[in-house]
Each structure stands twice: as structure tokens, then as C-alpha cells.
Amino acid sequence: MFDGRSGMKRRGLLVGACAVAVVLMASLAWWRAARPLPSAPLPSATLTGILHEETEGYVFPAWWSDGSTPVRLTADGGGLLIDAPGPGSDPVRGARVDVSLPAPPTADPAAVAALPGGDGAPWVAVAFESKPTEADDKDTTEKPLTWTGTDLTADDRLDGAEPATLPVRLRSNEISPAEGPSAIMTADAAVARLGGTDTVLVTTSQLGESSLHRCDPADCVWEEAPAPEEGRPFSVASTGGGLVALTGTPAEGHTVWFADDAGLGWRPLGGIPVGESVEALQDGAGGVAVLSRSGGDSERVYRIRTAGASGLDEVVGPAPLPGPGTVSAAAEAGGRWYLAGDRPGTARVDLGADPLAPGLWVLGEDSWEPVRDDLLGHQPDQSIRLLYTNGEGRLAAVSSSPAQRITMTWRFDTADT
Numbered sequence: 001m002f003d004g005r006s007g008m009k010r011r012g013l014l015v016g017a018c019a020v021a022v023v024l025m026a027s028l029a030w031w032r033a034a035r036p037l038p039s040a041p042l043p044s045a046t047l048t049g050i051l052h053e054e055t056e057g058y059v060f061p062a063w064w065s066d067g068s069t070p071v072r073l074t075a076d077g078g079g080l081l082i083d084a085p086g087p088g089s090d091p092v093r094g095a096r097v098d099v100s101l102p103a104p105p106t107a108d109p110a111a112v113a114a115l116p117g118g119d120g121a122p123w124v125a126v127a128f129e130s131k132p133t134e135a136d137d138k139d140t141t142e143k144p145l146t147w148t149g150t151d152l153t154a155d156d157r158l159d160g161a162e163p164a165t166l167p168v169r170l171r172s173n174e175i176s177p178a179e180g181p182s183a184i185m186t187a188d189a190a191v192a193r194l195g196g197t198d199t200v201l202v203t204t205s206q207l208g209e210s211s212l213h214r215c216d217p218a219d220c221v222w223e224e225a226p227a228p229e230e231g232r233p234f235s236v237a238s239t240g241g242g243l244v245a246l247t248g249t250p251a252e253g254h255t256v257w258f259a260d261d262a263g264l265g266w267r268p269l270g271g272i273p274v275g276e277s278v279e280a281l282q283d284g285a286g287g288v289a290v291l292s293r294s295g296g297d298s299e300r301v302y303r304i305r306t307a308g309a310s311g312l313d314e315v316v317g318p319a320p321l322p323g324p325g326t327v328s329a330a331a332e333a334g335g336r337w338y339l340a341g342d343r344p345g346t347a348r349v350d351l352g353a354d355p356l357a358p359g360l361w362v363l364g365e366d367s368w369e370p371v372r373d374d375l376l377g378h379q380p381d382q383s384i385r386l387l388y389t390n391g392e393g394r395l396a397a398v399s400s401s402p403a404q405r406i407t408m409t410w411r412f413d414t415a416d417t
Helices: 005-035 155-157
Strands: 044-052 062-065 070-076 081-082 099-102 109-116 123-129 145-149 165-169 185-196 196-204 209-215 234-238 243-249 251-260 266-273 276-284 290-294 301-308 311-320 326-333 338-345 356-363 368-370 384-391 397-401 408-413
Touching: 062 109, 062 384, 070 109, 070 123, 081 109, 081 123, 099 165, 123 185, 123 196, 145 338, 185 234, 185 243, 196 234, 234 276, 243 266, 243 276, 251 301, 266 311, 276 326, 290 326, 301 326, 301 338, 301 408, 326 356, 326 384, 356 384, 356 408
Parallel strands: 109 185
Antiparallel strands: 044 408, 062 070, 070 081, 081 099, 109 123, 123 145, 145 165, 185 196, 196 209, 234 243, 243 251, 251 266, 276 290, 290 301, 301 311, 326 338, 338 356, 338 384, 356 368, 384 397, 397 408
């Protein structure tokens, strides 16, 4: 016999169970929507080459990249060498980069640059000739050695033809020997094609004063060029068809300038706010990447802007970098932004300082996340100098240790590459 009260009880239990199921399903849907989405796979490092630098003493190479081609200027016995660090058989846009530059043994690499993204790209290399000065010599003029050249990547290099090199001497600022020799000098260089004519710029800075010189590398005769702000230290970089300059200091703010005409008519693109220091200007075909930092060592924040004919645009907003480390380069690969430099390492090398290892960070949802790779983290006293995208579209890097005179080349792959 059917009991109505028990039927009602069963219906009540069923309704209650359904209600609980609905609540659980809604809670699961909310949790799935609210939880952070899994991040893209982090890249793993592959060591692609180890090169020993044939130098005596503690020599710092000069580095350059346009985001795809790495170039190094380093001491090479009795001269200098401009090359693309990597396995000996690796081509750079179809040609080897291995130019020997005759130079005195006291020449120290200072700057190297090429035309971003250009085949048959002209290049410039600058080195300071260190020499002793007499105490009673009050008007010493240091003269950096400068080479201009062409055919960095021309097809005829494959047949063993040497590039055209033109060694010249570029007058720098006058200093008193009491202030020190050329070690206190800095140099920067850039190459652009302005109005169809190749233009090489070299700036030298000393004791807070800067000078800017230019020439056509086809027949280089150096002449002074107008600077964005006369006499003030600044850096230069190239978009290929234009030049970007940076003036100012973190305490007063920086100004970013652009020029794409033969007369170098600098125009301001915008400013970097007070408190931000610019860590790097990186040449790039079509746009220069401006990497800046704000905050103290324990609360560092990095952002990236691009500068060029279209203006100054922010592409990576302020994002903190948790943990220790030093940042010196930035690059975009596979739709993601990366920073590189060095971090505290675990491989002990007795150099009188804490061990360092190559450091790589990737932009996460709200901060720069460290890429923890065992191979990368166990390289002693290495710091990443260049970060770029290789011919296969993969993230690549060059690290070096001046103390050990070793350069390493890297490739970074993710699960989907």
C-alpha cells in the first residue's frame, strides 16, 4: 500500500539532492572561472656553443644586436675581432661575420653597431687606445680608434672576400691626466639609413661632457653632428630608418628623441618619468626597445617602451621583478616578453665574489617570473649579454664571463617548439 508521507519524504530528499548538486556545479564553475589560468610552458635551455676568448687580462667585449643578429667586438691577441658568437659553422643571414681589425695591444673594445635588419649592412667598431700620460701633461687628448666598414652580411663574403674597413681616429674630449686615462671614457654607436644614405654616429662621453660625430661609411670623414641637448651625456640607437637618442638622468627625468632626416633634426618623442632609470636602448628594425627600471633593489619594477617614427609607446607596463638578480637585456619571442642578465648561482668559482649564473625571466600575469632551468643555473660566473630571436624564430642568448674568458651561446625551447 502506498504511503503518501513516505512519498513526500522521498520527493523532498530528491529535491534537496538536486539543490545540492546545483550548488556544487555552480561552485565548481565559479572556481574554474576565478582560479588563475595555467601559464604557458616555461622554456628550457640548450647550450649550443662554448667559445674561448683569446685575450690576456680582464677584457670586456662590446656587444650589439638588432633583435636577430648577435655581434661581438673583442680583443684578439694583437688586434680586435668583430664576429657573431656561435658555433663556427653558423651563418648570419648567409655569411660569416669574422672580421679581424689591426689594432695596438692596448686597444680596448668600446662599442660596435650595425644597420638593423639590413643585408650588406654597414657597421662601425670603436676602441679606446689606453696609453700612459705624463703628470705634467695638462691637455691630453685621448683618441679612440674607430673602424667603419661595409658588407657585414654581403653574399660575396661566402667566397672569402674581406669587408671594406676604414680605420680612422676620432678626436674625443680633452681631459686632465689627474682625472684618469681613457678608462673613464664611454662610447656609443649607431648606424641608420637616412634619406637613402648610410649614416654612422659615434658619441663619446667623458667627465659629464659628450660629443657626437657622424660619417658616411663609404668614405668616412668624421664631422661633428648636432646633438639633442648640447654637451649632455646621451645614448643613441637605431631603427634602421631613423635614430633614437636618450638624454637626462633618473633624478630629473629622461627625454627620448628621434631623427630620420639627413640634417639630424632631433624631435622629442616623450619623456621617462623622474625616478625611472633606463637600463638599455636596444636597436631594432622599425623600433628601439627602451628598457627602464624604477624602485630599489628589493622592489624593482621593469617596463618596456618602443621608440621610433610612430612615437614612444608602452608595450609592457610596470611589472615587479621578485628576488635578486641583474637585468641587462629584453626581447620578445613567441608573443611573450623576456628579460635576461644574471642571478645568484650555485656553481662555486673562487673569484673573490659571490657566484653568478645566467638569469632569464618571463612576463607573467602581473610580474616577471624567473625561468628556473638546471643547466642555466649551474653555469659559473656567466651573465647574459644579448637576448634575441634566431633564424628559426626561437629565443636565443649569448652569455659571457670576462674573468674566465668564456662565451656561451644558448637556445630556449618550450614544449610546443
